[in-house]
Amino acid sequence: MARILLTGGAGFIGSHTAVVLLERGYDVVLLDNFSNAARDVPERLRRITGMTVPLIEADIRDETAMAAALAAFPVDAVIHFAAKKAVGESEADPLLYYDANIVGTVRLLSAMRRASVGRIVFSSSATVYGEPDRCPIAEDAALRAANVYGRTKLVMEGMITDLVRTGVMDAAAVLRYFNPVGAHPSGLIGEEPRSEPANLMPYLCQVAERKRPHLNVFGADYKTRDGSGVRDFIHVMDLAEAHEAALRRVLARDGDFAVNLGTGVGYSVLEMVAAFEATTGVKVPYKIAPRRAGDIAECYADPSLAADLLGWRAGRGVEDMCRDAWRWQSRAALTNGE
DSSP states (O other): OOEEEEETTTSHHHHHHHHHHHHTTOEEEEEEOOSSSOTTHHHHHHHHHSOOOOEEEOOTTOHHHHHHHHHHSOOSEEEEOOSOOOHHHHHHOHHHHIIIIIIHHHHHHHHHHHTTOOEEEEEEEGGGGOSOSSSSBOTTSOOOOSSHHHHHHHHHHHHHHHHHHTTSSSEEEEEEEOEEEOBOTTSSSBOOOSSSOOSHHHHHHHHHTTSSSOEEEEOSOSSSSSSSOEEOEEEHHHHHHHHHHHHHHHHHOOEEEEEEESOSOOEEHHHHHHHHHHHHOOOOOEEEEOOOTTOOSEEOBOOHHHHHHHOOOOOOOHHHHHHHHHHHHHHHHHHTTO
């Protein structure tokens, strides 16, 4: 099978994708700078899969290190996860995001070109759509990101598809995913933010574990069914399987494509709190807080193109997302002696 480099491969989505690829026979190499990932992830992957995964510690902005990595491990394709990803942080520090995401991607693509690696699967985001005219959102919707993070993803998408259009690269998949949650069912890997979580599920789990006093629900006056923001939450294992499906197409065919990865169903923040409580039996106190800059009211996918192109559909429900996230959080707390 093909050898695949995963930038940001020790992170939340990267590690789960590594499991799927390893279990399906791919040769996987991880590259990560560990700015937002645990150093023992490769060992956890070995425990899950029984396989030892090569690891390169490097930053994608270090072009020399990227060239050395691709020389040491010639690969057939790259899955590019490495990026800063918090909307609020991007609004507070735009230059950090332009540097890490845009400059980092330029240097990765330059290293790939010199190493004659012409196939890539890119981790994009539904934030490229901004405030949509309608939901569900299809791939032909207007691209008008409402925050710095989303704008960096748009630029990264454009760079990659331009390289395919001009013949510099052979093939690319742009995967616009919505809101990844959950964890591997083993409880050995999951979302592990270094600081205060920027996403709903890890924050909700930390409140349930009593590590934080309450959950902030940012905005209760949106024009939604209960006033809180509505999002398309997708289980990280469904997302990982979608990456493998996209990779198969990228390895087999030239050209580029963009697809949404979501369930096609929107749940509000308050509905997710209720689902978590019902699934785990743990009460989650929350408070209504002001809206955050860059947030939008409603965002959920039309995932039909991914089904047509990749033969992929999300198969796990909200209960699976909550149960697996809580299993991961509970097991991580025991491991850390909390």
